Amino acid sequence: MASIGKPNRVVIALGGNALGNTPEEQIARVRAAAPTLLKVIEQGNEIIITHGNGPQVGMIQKSFALAHEDDPSVPAMDLPECGAMSQGYIGYHLQQAIGAAMHKAYKRWHVATVVTQIEVDPDDPAFQNPTKPIGQFLTKEQADEEKAAHPEMTFVEDSGRGYRRVVASPQPKKIVEYESILNLLDNEFIVIACGGGGIPVVRDYNDKGAYKGIAAVIDKDMGGELLAEDCHADMLVLLTAVDHVAINFGKPNQEELTDIDTQQAKEYLAQGQFGKGSMEPKVRAAVKFAESRPGRVCIIGSLDKAAEAMAGLSGTRIHA
Numbered sequence: 001m002a003s004i005g006k007p008n009r010v011v012i013a014l015g016g017n018a019l020g021n022t023p024e025e026q027i028a029r030v031r032a033a034a035p036t037l038l039k040v041i042e043q044g045n046e047i048i049i050t051h052g053n054g055p056q057v058g059m060i061q062k063s064f065a066l067a068h069e070d071d072p073s074v075p076a077m078d079l080p081e082c083g084a085m086s087q088g089y090i091g092y093h094l095q096q097a098i099g100a101a102m103h104k105a106y107k108r109w110h111v112a113t114v115v116t117q118i119e120v121d122p123d124d125p126a127f128q129n130p131t132k133p134i135g136q137f138l139t140k141e142q143a144d145e146e147k148a149a150h151p152e153m154t155f156v157e158d159s160g161r162g163y164r165r166v167v168a169s170p171q172p173k174k175i176v177e178y179e180s181i182l183n184l185l186d187n188e189f190i191v192i193a194c195g196g197g198g199i200p201v202v203r204d205y206n207d208k209g210a211y212k213g214i215a216a217v218i219d220k221d222m223g224g225e226l227l228a229e230d231c232h233a234d235m236l237v238l239l240t241a242v243d244h245v246a247i248n249f250g251k252p253n254q255e256e257l258t259d260i261d262t263q264q265a266k267e268y269l270a271q272g273q274f275g276k277g278s279m280e281p282k283v284r285a286a287v288k289f290a291e292s293r294p295g296r297v298c299i300i301g302s303l304d305k306a307a308e309a310m311a312g313l314s315g316t317r318i319h320a
């Protein structure tokens with residue numbers, strides 16, 4: 001386990017759903033989380049923050065469509081642009097909250113957001129099979145209405161919480177701004193990076209290999225895992241809206257997991273114990289990280305109990 005007292009590198013991922021649905025809710029939640037994040041630093045760790053954007057990226061795209069609904073000549077705002085906006089929107093609130101807490105404690109303001117692109121494979125099969133829920137939760141009737149208005153969109157039921165639109169979610173391959181992130185870390189900044197899983201981009205070989213956006217939303221748990229590996233992190237902490245990963249989730253025989261090894265996690269994955277597009281990618285990211293180097297640990301827990309989760313008093317610990 002990453003022990004207190006030596007400078008461990010910890011990547012902390014904040015779930016998009018755990019950040020609330022309005023700017024006011026988001027400000028309140030990141031303000032509440034900021035003291036915990038600083039406490040992790042005081043315990044001798046370096047932290048790197050990433051975050052989801054599922055609700056926010058959908059909200060940004062829909063707001064733009066509504067603003068221009070009377071003018072069909074205005075094209076839709078594409079997902080990569082919406083993803084970039086979500087990184088700015090969430091990074092801005094995180095910078096304010098962490099910056100204020102840091103300034104109070106140390107009279108320093110060393111926190112910065114990196115607008116981060118992540119290269120994906122244009123032939124990733126995920127482009128043929130949308131799985132990433134975005135936007136608000138809908139009733140069945142609302143989802144049917146949206147589907148009738150936008151036949152190209154796909155809607156699925158999301159972990160008993162309602163219906164949501166799903167979009168393609170390719171695997172992250174390479175963090176384009178990797179060196180900028182490491183430079184900021186070397187200069188003792190708290191870095192917020194790979195928000196929303198990173199803006200998905202592909203190489204355009206008709207334009208000398210330049211990067212261009214592609215319509216998708218990368219899973220931030222998988223983006224966060226890549227960030228953690230690239231930054232040589234010791235621990236990956238995935239914070240969401242539930243205290244623990246569970247088996248038989250939502251059933252009378254639900255069982256909360258506190259400590260499992262990757263073998264057990266893989267068996268539960270094979271049994272389909274985890275919600276697709278919600279808990280499943282977290283457990284997959286946890287397994288990948290825990291198996292990437294001896295001693296690496298992932299904790300999945302709630303944003304509200306982040307301190308307890310890091311102290312081993314809450315959350316699910318996944319290790320090799």
Ligand SMILES: Nc1ncnc2c1ncn2[C@@H]1O[C@H](COP(=O)(O)OP(=O)(O)O)[C@@H](O)[C@H]1O
Pocket residue numbers: 014015016017018052054159239240241242244245246247248249273274275276277278279280
């Ligand atoms: N087996 C499970 N154990 C715990 N939570 C689960 C499980 N399967 C699905 N979920 C759902 O997954 C949610 C976390 O995924 P999601 O909301 O997508 O996360 P994020 O906070 O990253 O946006 C939980 O709040 C819960 O509703």
Ligand SMILES: NC(=O)OP(=O)(O)O
Pocket residue numbers: 014015016017051052053054055196197217218219220221
């Ligand atoms: N991009 C992403 O995974 O967002 P959520 O954490 O909100 O699902």
